[in-house]
Each structure stands twice: as structure tokens, then as C-alpha cells.
Amino acid sequence: MIDKALYIAMTGASASLRAQASVAQNLANANTVGFQQTLTSTTAVPVTGQGLSSRVAATPRSLGVSSAAGQMVNTGGGLDIALHQDRWLAVQAPDGSTAYTRAGDLKMTANGVLTTQGGLPVLDVGGAPLSVPPHQSLTIAGDGTLSIVPQGQGPNTITEAGRLKVVTATNRELVRGEDGLMRAAPGASEPPPAAGISLVSGAVEASNVDATSMLVSMIQLSRQFEMQVRVLQNGDENARSGNSLLSSR
Numbered sequence: 001m002i003d004k005a006l007y008i009a010m011t012g013a014s015a016s017l018r019a020q021a022s023v024a025q026n027l028a029n030a031n032t033v034g035f036q037q038t039l040t041s042t043t044a045v046p047v048t049g050q051g052l053s054s055r056v057a058a059t060p061r062s063l064g065v066s067s068a069a070g071q072m073v074n075t076g077g078g079l080d081i082a083l084h085q086d087r088w089l090a091v092q093a094p095d096g097s098t099a100y101t102r103a104g105d106l107k108m109t110a111n112g113v114l115t116t117q118g119g120l121p122v123l124d125v126g127g128a129p130l131s132v133p134p135h136q137s138l139t140i141a142g143d144g145t146l147s148i149v150p151q152g153q154g155p156n157t158i159t160e161a162g163r164l165k166v167v168t169a170t171n172r173e174l175v176r177g178e179d180g181l182m183r184a185a186p187g188a189s190e191p192p193p194a195a196g197i198s199l200v201s202g203a204v205e206a207s208n209v210d211a212t213s214m215l216v217s218m219i220q221l222s223r224q225f226e227m228q229v230r231v232l233q234n235g236d237e238n239a240r241s242g243n244s245l246l247s248s249r
Contacts, residue, residue, distance in 0.1 A: 006235045008047070011057040013228040015042045018060040020221045026209045027218070033117070034070070034083075034103035035180075035207040036171070039063035065182075067171040070208040072200070078138050079106040079114070082203040083166065087194050088174070088182060090123040090165035091116055098123065098190070099181035100167060100174060104204045108132060114146075120181075123165040125193065130162045140164070142197035166198045167191035 022040045029035040043061045072082050081104035083089060088100035105117050112132045114122040121129035125144075132138065135148035137155075144164035149155055169191035174182040184190050 006232055006239070008057055009228050009231040009235060011059065013225055013232065015058040015060045016221050016225040016228060020218065020225070023214050023217050023221065027211060027214045030207055030209045030211045030214070032103070032207050033105045033204045034101060035209065036070075036102065037066040037068070037207075037209045038176070039066055065171050065176055066208055068208045070206040072203050073206050074203045075105075076202050077105075077204075078140070078202070079108065080104055080204045081106065081140055081164075081199045081201050082205045083199050084197070086168055086170050087198045088167050088169055088191065090127075090167060091120040091181070092123060092129060093120065093179065093181055097183070098127065099177070099179075099183050100169070100191070101181055102205055104199070124162045125165050127165065130164065132161050135161070140199070140201040142199060142201070144194075144198060164199075166194040168194045 019040050019042070022038050026037050039062070041061045041063050043059045044056045045059045047057050067085075069085060081089070083102050083104060088102060089104065091099055091101055093099040099120075101116065101120075103116055103118075106114055106122060107117060108114055112134065114130045114132060116122065124130040130146070132146060132148065134151040136151055136153070137149045138161070139147050141147065144166050146161040146163065147158050148161045149157060150159055167190070169184075173185060173188065173191065175185050176182055
């Protein structure tokens with residue numbers, strides 16, 4: 001005799017493991033610039049099939065990412081930017097597609113290409129990787145415009161070197177991929193360009209992950225998993241006892 005409760009408890013244990021993986025990812029990125037906490041939940045799904053619909057399985061469900069603003073950290077770096085709420089910086093993903101991030105700790109390659117710390121090219125308003133000519137100084141305005149003093153020129157020869165592609169979108173309008181980058185939801189159009197002041201230069205947005213609450217969640221999920229495993233063990237013992245009684249007749 002096989003107790004169907006084993007399969008129900010198994011779905012709960014599986015959901016707890018998936019939730020723990022999400023919490024672990026959040027903790028691992030507690031110090032990552034611009035990272036937004038992943039939100040997860042568990043949904044009750046009735047088990048269909050023969051018999052009464054009295055059993056319910058637990059299914060993990062992703063709720064997207066948290067829209068809470070991270071702490072703004074002033075760095076004074078010329079390539080550091082902190083994006084305003086619902087603003088996203090466009091970058092070129094490894095597969096060549098356009099993706100979005102709030103990680104504003106930028107850097108420049110030896111060839112003058114502006115990239116993220118992970119090496120992803122930052123896009124300009126035309127959708128091409130932004131390349132900056134040799135310069136003596138560089139500033140980023142609130143609307144994303146890059147201004148430079150060309151190499152060998154005086155401080156009064158300020159030239160526009162390009163403009164960052166910044167778009168407007170809420171967290172619900174974007175979907176996080178396996179690579180950690182945000183993209184437009186399947187079937188949805190790309191976010192529109194941001195208008196006006198969209199960022200603060202010389203600062204970055206810290207991760208919005210609350211490490212303390214994540215540690216508490218990790219402990220709670222661990223205890224839930226232990227209880228669900230105990231249910232599995234008890235169900236298995238009950239099944240063995242039932243089989244033993246049946247075979248002794």
C-alpha cells in the first residue's frame with residue numbers, strides 16, 4: 001500500500017528547496033551594486049485525478065523582483081551612476097540582445113568602450129555599444145549625456161561624446177533571466193526611452209537585499225524542509241506497517 005500523502009509532502013519539500021535557492025541567491029548578492037531581491041511564493045494547487053479532490057500540492061511561484069530602492073552610495077567616481085526609480089540602463093547581453101540593469105558601477109575598456117563591471121557593453125540611444133574617444137576628463141549628466149574634454153584640448157573645449165540609453169519600466173513589466181539581466185516580458189514591446197533627469201552621477205545604488213531577513217527566511221525554510229522530510233519518513237513507515245499487516249493475513 002502506497003500512501004499518496006508521500007507525493008503531497010514531496011511537493012512541499014521541493015518548494016522549500018526552490019525557495020531556499022532563491023534566498024541563497026539574494027544573500028550572495030547582498031553587496032552587488034544595483035541588485036534587486038528576488039521574490040518567491042508558494043501556491044496551493046489541487047491534485048487532479050481519480051478520487052476526491054481533498055489533496056493539495058505545493059508549487060513554487062516567482063513574483064519577480066522587489067521594487068524597493070537600494071541605498072544610494074556616493075562614490076565620486078566619474079563613471080558611477082545611480083538610476084532613479086523605474087529607470088534602467090540598456091546593455092548588450094552575451095547573446096547580442098538588449099537587456100536592462102540598474103548596476104551603475106561602469107568602467108571603460110582600453111579601446112574606450114563603456115561597459116558594466118561584468119564586461120557587458122553599455123548601449124547608446126541608437127542601440128549601439130557606446131564608445132568614448134580619447135579624453136582628459138568625462139562627466140555624465142542627469143539625462144545620460146556624456147561630455148568630454150578631448151585629449152590635448154583645453155578645459156573650455158567640452159564635446160558631447162554620446163548618451164546612455166536609459167528606459168522607463170516598472171519591475172512588473174520586466175522579467176529577470178537566468179543571467180540576472182532584465183528584459184521585456186514575452187510578447188511585450190521594448191520599454192520607452194526615459195525623459196528628463198534619470199540618474200545621479202558620482203554615486204551607485206546598493207543592493208536592496210535585507211541580509212538579516214534573508215537569514216531568518218533561510219532558517220525558517222530549513223525547518224519547514226525538515227518537517228516535510230519527517231512527514232515523508234512517517235508516511236513511509238505507515239506504508240511499511242500497512243503492507244506488513246496485509247501480508248500477515
